[in-house]
Amino acid sequence: MEDIKTKEYVVGIDVGGQTTKIGIVNRRGEIVKQSVISSMFGTGEAGLFEDAVCEAIKSLLAQAGLSAEQIQGIGMGAPDANYYEGTIHDAVNLAWAKGITVPIASDIEKRINIPVTVTNDANAAAIGEMTYGAARGMKDFIMITLGTGVGSGIVVNGSLVYGHDGFAGELGHTKIIRNGGRQCGCGQCGCLEAYTSAIGIARTAREWLEMSDEPSQLRNLSEITSKDIFVAAENGDKLAVKIFEYTGRLLGESFANFIPFSAPEAIVLFGGLARAWKYIEKPILDAMNSNVVFLWKNKVRLIHSTLPESDAAILGASALAW
């Protein structure tokens, strides 16, 4: 009884390709303290990353006036994380976890003496969205996270799909371009992620600028990010708008192939690219509904996360820890 009363908080951690967001969450699902650290540690530096995570947690606890004993557990969402094993396995977007298996749950537990549960970052986002966000009350939906990579969390009959080995939900590595598709970080060619991640959309911009003489504000930039393309689109740049339309079409064509699998009520988009909603919504819907088999034509909702991005990921990860 006393034990339950004293453990009133959990920690939610969202490991992204560039930054890791850490928050202390109370039983009402409120983030009471949060901070951001870099995820960009190098090859062989998994231990340094884990040290930094633990330092950040301790610092947040101090700021909140809490002790480690008051924390029920730590939930972590990370790319290529395995729920069954507590590991990050060969994460192509994290240099310190590329080509190796990092036993991150036990590593952090050893350092800070709080139990750690790990899942795929997109699964964590799906849990967050189902518990607090746009998918509240839904039993069947597909979460697509559009960030540095493209991830997915699939909810079937109210439960996350983990699969035989704990890695289920890697829809970013289904092939959307069959022949002559772009090289993806995973080693395959033509993956959805190679086109519709933040990096993918920047590649589209660079390729299109080289292939045509179409005027564009993007030509003035030495390096192009997905944010630059959004800013250009907002400034009326036609090429930038076309890049979003192309990206949306590829997403919609992919979604048309995902829907027959689990017949979801909705597809929920989350992450950086979801911010360009007004440019991608219609292309996605058009491609999805013109490619999906008649059973689901104009029947599956396309929605975007209503939670602040960092909050959803932290809250979703934290929900693992209760």
Next chain:
Amino acid sequence: MEDIKTKEYVVGIDVGGQTTKIGIVNRRGEIVKQSVISSMFGTGEAGLFEDAVCEAIKSLLAQAGLSAEQIQGIGMGAPDANYYEGTIHDAVNLAWAKGITVPIASDIEKRINIPVTVTNDANAAAIGEMTYGAARGMKDFIMITLGTGVGSGIVVNGSLVYGHDGFAGELGHTKIIRNGGRQCGCGQCGCLEAYTSAIGIARTAREWLEMSDEPSQLRNLSEITSKDIFVAAENGDKLAVKIFEYTGRLLGESFANFIPFSAPEAIVLFGGLARAWKYIEKPILDAMNSNVVFLWKNKVRLIHSTLPESDAAILGASALAW
């Protein structure tokens, strides 16, 4: 107590595009009597089909010396069947159910006064395979049925995926050819079913014979069926073997896109084309493993049903009725 003792049998019905198989099954999973009727009733003739099914059940009961009171229930697997609604909805391969919704569960219940449960034919096969066949003990697998159409039954964590609307598992209508793909019976182009169903593989043969002058025993036939192609391959016909290789490659490429969804332990093939196992196994495995993301390379088993085809479908459907 007495009620349980007297209801020692169920009826399993497998509705295929051409024939419907009906069996009386006991509690040990043995088919004690079975028969086959035609499924090929025409537009507007759903009622006639239902009459024929009920007549066949009554005849089997009489042959087995059983009364309707001894039957616990009827389980039916059918194309485009909806588990939640008890209907067959716009089945493109059944003329009497094309473009309409047939409330087949309640229609048959009214005629014969035994409760009826309906599911997708591929879901029924998956239940049969999980209960009695090659997928015994598996919690995560994908069943692919290769018959008149291409169906699928997806098992996640030991349960069939029905989805939000009850229609989940229509992987035959995911697109494998994006541009200029063949017209499929569903109205879309480029669906897996348009290439790898019995009808699809016969279309491949006709197209290839027209496109090339390559000698083939198939040239002598006025109409080509998938069985003819199998016989030709067995006779050493190179074109026939190449047709199976092409079909296998398309299946393998598709499977590489299905695996990241649910991380299955195995993909189980079932139905007519699975008979050509020795011609399609290697092309499927090669295409699957060279296209799937590294997490599942050479890790997902490809197996074929070990149950006699008609038995698995009847047994799977019957398992719904207990």
